[in-house]
Amino acid sequence: MKMSSLFMPTLREVPAEAVVVSHRLLLRAGMIRKLSNGLFTYLPLGLKSFRKVENIVRDEMNAVGALEFKPSVVVPGDIWRESGRWETMGPGMLRIKNRVDQELVVSPTAEEAFVALLRSEISSYKQLPLSVYQINTKYRDEIRPRYGLMRAREFTMKDAYSFHTDDKSLDDTYQDMGKAYRRIFRRVGLSVIPVRADSGAMGGTGSEEFMVESEVGDNNLILCPKCGYAANDEKAACAPDPTTEGPGSAKTDSPYxxxxxxxxxxxxxxxxxxxxxxxxxxxxxxxxxxxxxxxxxxxxxxxxxxxxxxxxxxxxxxxxxxxxxxxxxxxxxxxxxxxxxxxxxxxxxxxxxxxxxxxxxxxxxxxxxxxxxxxxxxxxxxxxxxxxxxxxxxxxxxxxxxxxxxxxxxxxxDVRTVVAGDRCANCGAEYYSKKGNELGHIFKLGYKYTKSMGMFYLDENGKQQMPTMGCYGIGVDRTLASIIEEHNDEDGIVWPMSVAPFHAVVVPIKYEGAMKDAADKLYSELAAAGIEVLLDDRAERPGVKFKDMDLIGIPVRIVVGDKNLPNVEVKLRKAGDAVLVPLSEAAASVAKTVREELSALSGEN
Missing domain, CATH: 3.90.960.10 (YbaK/aminoacyl-tRNA synthetase-associated domain)
Structure with a gap:
């Protein structure tokens, strides 16, 4: 794509409303705009990166055999009454009525929708196990949306649900999903901390969260430096405190x-x-x-x-x-x-x-x-x-x-809040803590929804049974924001290759004469090689072009200047120094770099 055809309203000033790095840079780089409090619009550049995150999630869900569905966002309130969550979800759930006075819900999550859909389709053990998922819009009426995409009211989530005849089958899928999550976060360039977690309003037993470290994290992570124990403080347990010394430790025979x-x-x-x-x-x-x-x-x-x-x-x-x-x-x-x-x-x-x-x-x-x-x-x-x-x-x-x-x-x-300095429940070492944000969460739901909503199948003996369930969610918008939180510098975003809106940008000092010819040649060769390339054909000063490219974080910048021709200057966004490469070799060299970085993120090397 050429810059002259791209809508990219970058900002030089930091918006006052933006507190966290990702919010500031997404606004400044012209990737999102706020429509209302907690409601955001993706602009073309931001949407390109969003789609890449979404497609990586989709790839890994497909790889573990999950089947993609596309349920409606607005669902009947009746199914929420069946599950019992109409009364218990609270004011965070947006309830509406249509013209015939039917109660509807703007989905904050989709357990009810998938159980309602599949209970009329699943009749035999031969159809199980089954894993399904959606990547869809959600709405939760946050009392105080903040931090841009980190905590918005409307957002996109990947929800997967699995249905099983027994706990062994559920555990197998739960483990497969955990491995898929680790691959997803590696491919998008994120360092995550898997932690034990509380299942909250979703219910169920087994539960694991995937966290990223953040100074403004909503969660406090309790970590053991010795054995690797990691838990959200909502779930963390610790070793009992010594009771052999100090006040309150010696039994008394005196009456109270x-x-x-x-x-x-x-x-x-x-x-x-x-x-x-x-x-x-x-x-x-x-x-x-x-x-x-x-x-x-x-x-x-x-x-x-x-x-x-x-x-x-x-x-x-x-x-x-x-x-x-x-x-x-x-x-x-x-x-x-x-x-x-x-x-x-x-x-x-x-x-x-x-x-x-x-x-x-x-x-x-x-x-x-x-x-x-x-x-x-x-x-x-x-x-x-x-x-x-x-x-x-x-x-x-x-x-x-x-x-x-x-x-x-x-x-x-155990209802105590575990803090840094408490002792590990496994090995006795002293805990330390970090702030973190949740990106993904996997649950073993058990029979919570299939029982309340009457979902049954016939087993090998023709007896009616209820399937047990798992639930697996990832916040796509929050993942995108977290990538920026981890990959940035004083000049802007430093996208990992896998999620950058473009792999490379060709920047002619002036888009005229020999520089134009060389830039067009590079642009065509890179596009032909399958590299997503942007051509900055604007009539702007070089400094403006360089600032914009650093801000939006394109991984590879190729500068075409008349002083260097027949060489061009190739610079990686994450590296400090540029190198001169012959024009005739530049496209092949850049394509090789792009493929190597994509391969490294995918774990193929």
Whole structure:
């Protein structure tokens, strides 16, 4: 393509709205424009790179036997009611009605759509396993879209879904998908960190995220330098802390007793007042949980809770409250808590609800004698001794509290937030942490959707069975942005060869005379060799042309100047120095470079 035919509105100034590198460079390089908050339009250059990422994803999905479908973006609300997620997905899901008052959903994800489609098509075990996928538009009504393509409201995702007769078949596909993801990210030039992760609203058991390191990452990664353990902090576990020394470690035979603590509410205030450590305190927090699927019948404070039972979906409590106990120096991980409660989300209860449930001001909650809601204790609590807790009365705490003797939690679980400095659950080494952004996520969904939506097949004996499912997603836009985050310098984007909008650009100092003839010759020879080439035929100063090419990040630049002819100057965008190559050899030399880099990214060398 010639620059004179290309729409490429580059910007010299950094847009004030753009915080992260990828957002700034995509705007400056004329690759995207914002239509509204969280809504972006790809311009021609950006779309070329987007399509390349998309096609690499498609190649690798096809290579593992997944079959591409193209479902509609707008789907019936009825299928979301069947799965039970109409009530649980929350305000992030855009619900609309058509002219005949039918409820519709602008898809945030596609489990329901694929199960609804395939349940009427799959009737026999002979049709399984089956892997299907789409690369399609999604919409999630983000409360605060930010960072350009990193967190937009409308975006493109690759969703794959697999259906199986048994767990062994599901695990085989899960492993194949994990390998395909590693190939995808290698081919686009990204360094990813695979980590254990929480399945969240998707449900299921096995789960792995593919992260890229980022200073503005939404996720905190917990990493072990010794054994390679890696997990999102929403899922990370750690070795138990030593309990043989310090406050709260020695068992006591003394009965618990009330102590006056006037105007002392926080852990820090208690430490100062009692001259001890946070490790001696059991911190009790009252949480409000939404859409709890656990059966709470017979538990304290739950007799009057409303419980809904949608057709073909698990029963759930729209709202329930819990007292969550954790050692005083630790923090509750709300994702872990929600997972243990099988809730769609949890949040700290309001002050009014805390006072209603505990009968005391905020800051004096404790598990001893508490009967207004179920008590959940973090694993750390059950290793404590001779502890201090709130006494459910203003200005009063209990000392000498022994978990298991003075209170018995309804549930004990790992709900602590693991941080750098905690010890690895596998080898005992000290964790470190990094910020990261999620690019891909693979799940073993199990029977969550096939059960709720009534999908069955007949097995070898003619008996009706439900297929088990896997789910595998990649954010295409976020992957594109992450490539720029990893590959850039002070002058602009430094595209990997596989996803650059063009492999090479021919830049004549002036597009006239011998320089024009040489540039046209190179352009034709490269195009004939299958190289995607751009010809800068603009009547611009050389400095303007060079700046633009550095900004948009074309991997190979060939400068045609009258002083160097019959040689031309070849410079790689990622290299510092240019080399002179005879015009007669330049096209072949550049084509060789392009193919070698593409081959290296594909892992063929």
């Amino acid at each position: 007793a009330a102590i006056e603590t006037p105007k002392v509410r926080t852990i820090d205030e208690l430490c100062a007042f009692l001259h001890t450590s946070p490790r001696a305190f059991i911190k009790t927090l009252i949480y409000k949980a939404v859409n709890v699927e656990l059966d709470l019948a017979g538990l304290p404070g739950c007799a009057s809770l409303e419980r809904k039972k949608p057709e073909n979906s698990p029963a759930y409590y729209p709202v329930a409250f819990f007292a969550v106990c954790i050692r005083g120096d630790l923090d509750v991980n709300e994702v872990k808590l929600a997972a243990n409660l099988k809730a769609s989300e949890v949040e700290l209860a309001s002050d009014a609800d805390v006072e209603r449930l505990t009968g005391a001001p905020v800051g004096f909650a404790g598990p001893v004698g508490f009967a207004s809601a179920p008590v959940l204790a973090d694993d750390s609590v059950m290793a404590m001794h001779d502890s201090v807790t709130g006494a459910l009365k203003a200005d009063l705490h209990f000392e000498h509290v022994e978990p298991g003797r003075d209170f018995s939690p309804w549930m004990t679980a």
